[in-house]
Amino acid sequence: MRISVIGTGYLGATHAACMAELGFEVLGLDVDQAKIDCLSRGELPFHEPGLPELLLKHIASGRLRFTTSYEEVGAWADVHFIGVGTPQKAGDNAADLTYVDAATLSLARHITKDSLIVGKSTVPVGTARRLQQLVIKNKNDGVDVGFAWNPEFLREGFAVKDTLTPDRLVVGVDNPDAEAVLREVYATALAANTPFISTDFETAELVKVAANAFLATKISFINAFSEVTETVGGDIRTLADAIGHDTRIGRRFLNAGVGFGGGCLPKDIRALQARVSELGLERTMRFLSEVDEINLRRRDRVVFLAEDMLGELAGKKIAVLGVAFKPDSDDVRDSPALDVAARLFSAGADVNVFDPEANTNAAKRFPRLNYVNSTVDAARDADLVILLTEWAEFKALAPTDLDDLVRGKRFIDGRNVLDMGVWQDAGWDITALGHRHVGQK
Template sequence: MSLKISVVGTGYLGVTHAACMAELGFEVIGVDVDPAKIKALSAGKLPFHEPGLDRLLEKHVESGRLRFTTDYDEVASWADVHFIGVGTPQRADGHGADMRFVDASVTELATRIRGKALIVGKSTVPVGTARRLESIIGTHAHPDAQISLAWNPEFLREGFAVKDTMSPDRLVIGCTDAHSEETLRVIYAQALEANTPLIVTDFETAELVKVAANAFLATKISFINSFAEVTETIGGDITVLADALGYDARIGRKFLNAGVGFGGGCLPKDIRALQARTSELGLTHTMGFLAEVDEINLRRRERVVRLAQTMLKDQLAGAQIAVLGVTFKPDSDDVRDSPALDIAVRLFNAGAEVSVYDPKGNTNAAARFPRLNYAPDLAAAVQNADLVLLLTEWDEFKTLLPADLEPLVGARKIIDGRNVLNRSRWEAAGWELVGMGQHYTPLDGQL
């Protein structure tokens, strides 16, 4: 079966999927309503940072296997399979997911397709969306069209998106007909030959898998951060506690790192959208615990600000503060709902002079909050700093030694927001280092 593939939406998910489908040997076309984005992608220019994806994009644009357009008529008449990879951001008027872009994409395709085609949803959506989209397709489809629908959620981790697409840890297909399953088995033949687990299920289960996974991960992060609040108050070692928990095979060590909390374009909006959707279904209390998960997460940001204030003896106004890292995680330029950027802004609003350096995130952060000082490198960021905050665990920061900063800073004070520095080494060098989950007693007479 020689399939031609379209990918609707050329954001993070869409471009990754399109480039990886081309790498698998398919002819692929990406479609978006943004002409500037299409022009850049057609030139092989990736508009965001994702390791390895830039080379893949350039490779297949040059080969001709991957191209981009704004023309839905071209896409509908050319492709056999249409993947929907548009965004589902949080609505401006509440916590629910904004479904306008998904609905518009499916409607645009349904009105134009002639003959047999498969539409495959990859976007993260509220449960019940696929059934609703079937009605939209039924309303708008041409009499000559035979359009099937399937749901195939994505499980991409920023920084590992190419690997997660090419070698996924599982594949989930929600569908109602054998043709859809057969078609997707052809598309994912390489992964299936590598014994990737495949779950074929109904629409509702397929829609719930991604939000359930994100809700679980968010809960696990907030769980350990709730215990960090305890150890910050009474004492104890949160990292050793997490290690001890991690040896329990029922729990595992991953996502048990106390820190400044989670962020990005998925976990925060997905747990809020899940609460909103279950409330719409009349299950008002079912996901109520996620509200506390969200609240614990947001409290970590305030904890860092209060800690900075204490370390600076309540003198935030006018203090020189260096912030290392503003992306929500390393190996990404994504600053959406970033706890690091939020902390930097809170410190600025409290009157501090905040100098920021991130290996990839300065440009995006500056677009969201231009009033911070964005330094070109680490040395410039920490120059004469009264306090250094390590808020994103880039390798460049994890490998820092006291001697790297001592000739530059104004005071040897550092908050390790990700618990990645060797505390004993820094304290032996005369630094006041405070990590997350650590009971803090202010020291006097620090440099």
């Protein structure tokens, strides 16, 4: 079985390399020649642990190649995965389906052998059935082209693991032949007893957005309680631990902090609201508006705390540790960390930024910040240090690492990962989101 992957961004490049690791011949396609040239040299335009090694391994093995030709892909592959982006529309909450529509149409017109098209992109419910009809109307006569939907559940920083050893597989199909093909594709995972859920197109589409909406709600739930503990006192981490022991709730994603970001959760909950409104169900997902609002308020809170500690921000030097939306990633799309850094700068602060992987991407989006190459460079002469992305090296920081560097011993832990007692005992004025700021001991 030969596999093509249409779109070689984060999702597509990961899926292509992992399919090659599973033993398939794989051809990745993108309309961007520069991106194809980069990947063909074994170079990734983004950071993802473990993926560069797979890419180089299977370019060398010959199992993984890249092209810009739909003609080549359509004549060569037996299964075509579509993994192009579905960004948020400019000035609108809805998903932009321009790329997925164009990829599906181009593919349908160039397939010359019986094959299966499988959508992996995150799309509004109803898209798969519409695209299936687009394929039927535009495919070549005499060619049998099946259609299926197989949502991805990748976590940035763990994408290779999530593809090779997923916690579940969901496929939307309308005939047993398509299911049989996907069972063959994922035979390795199925042999390891990975749950396999075969359903209709609509359920498969909704599974991804439902999962992201639930996770976003869980994060905003604990952040809503952090607003309470910031006012009345209390320990938000202990509260999260206590309710997390309830097996109906669980501890994961109950981490109070500066909130969620990235290219999935914010976009997906907004697109879901837009889609249900189109269906006349605007009240059904109205709570997600408050989930989004709570999340954005956490960014305001960090700026407020900085003002509380420093008074006027103008002319003050602030060290920002981390601008990626999460650790083990260089993704700064809708990053709360980068947003906070930009707001501090706009308030007149001199902001030094260090992120182990995301400095370059952040500089493209907000070049006016001062990007430096280490925690030491960021913290030197700082009036305030703010931890905004929980990279391992930041979580391991001790007061003695910074004591002789900073101008003022002030720290905001935007991710609740440090032991505040240790820092307070060392003479630091430290606070974290979800804690009432009381100043130095």
